[in-house]
Amino acid sequence: MLKLKIDGLSCSIKSKEILKDITVSFQQGEMAAVLGRNGAGKTTFIRCIADLIPHQGSIVLEEDGKKLDRSSIAYLPQLEKITSSLTTFETILLGLTKTLSWKVSEAQLARRAEAACFLSSVVCLRAQAAFA
Numbered sequence: 813m814l815k816l817k818i819d820g821l822s823c824s825i826k827s828k829e830i831l832k833d834i835t836v837s838f839q840q841g842e843m844a845a846v847l848g849r850n851g852a853g854k855t856t857f858i859r860c861i862a863d864l865i866p867h868q869g870s871i872v873l874e875e876d877g878k879k880l881d882r883s884s885i886a887y888l889p890q891l892e893k894i895t896s897s898l899t900t901f902e903t904i905l906l907g908l909t910k911t912l913s914w915k916v917s918e919a920q921l922a923r924r925a926e927a928a929c930f931l932s933s934v935v936c937l938r939a940q941a942a943f944a
Contacts, residue, residue, distance in 0.1 A: 813876060814840035816861070820869035823853075823860050830856045831867070855889075862887035901925075 821834040830853045838844055846854045860867040862885050873880045888904065898906065905924045 815872075815874050817872045817874070818861070818869065819872075821857070821860060821867060821871065822869055823856055823865065823867040825856070825865070831860065834869070859887060861885060 816838045818837065819835050821831055822829070823831040834857070846857055848854050856865065859865050861871055863871070863882050864887055871882065873882055873885060888906070894903075896903070905921065
C-alpha cells in the first residue's frame with residue numbers, strides 16, 4: 813500500500829513563515845482536500861511535497877514499508893490558459909515526467925500511464941493495450 817507521511821513540515825519564503833509544523837499522512841485510496849483562503853499556503857504545501865522548494869521536516873513516500881524516491885512525485889500546476897494541443901491525459905502524463913526529453917519511448921509512456929492510473933486508484937487497462 814502506498815503511503816505519504818509528512819512530519820513537522822515547515823516552510824518560509826523570503827523570511828515569511830508560510831507553513832509551520834504540519835504533520836499528516838495519506839494512504840492509497842484515501843481522498844483528501846487541502847483547503848484555505850488565498851495565500852494560506854496550499855500551493856506551497858503541495859510544492860514542498862513535490863520537493864520543488866526548500867523546507868524543513870520529513871516527507872516520506874513509501875510502498876509496503878519500502879521508502880520510495882520522491883522524484884516519483886510530480887507537480888502539475890493549474891493553468892488559466894492552455895495553448896497546447898495535448899489532451900488532458902497527455903498533460904497529466906507530462907506532469908508525471910520531470911525529466912522529459914523530446915523523444916519519449918513507448919515503454920516510458922506506458923510506465924507513466926500505468927503510474928497515473930495507479931496513483932488515482934482507478935482500474936484501467938494495461939497501458940500496452942491502451943496505446944495499441
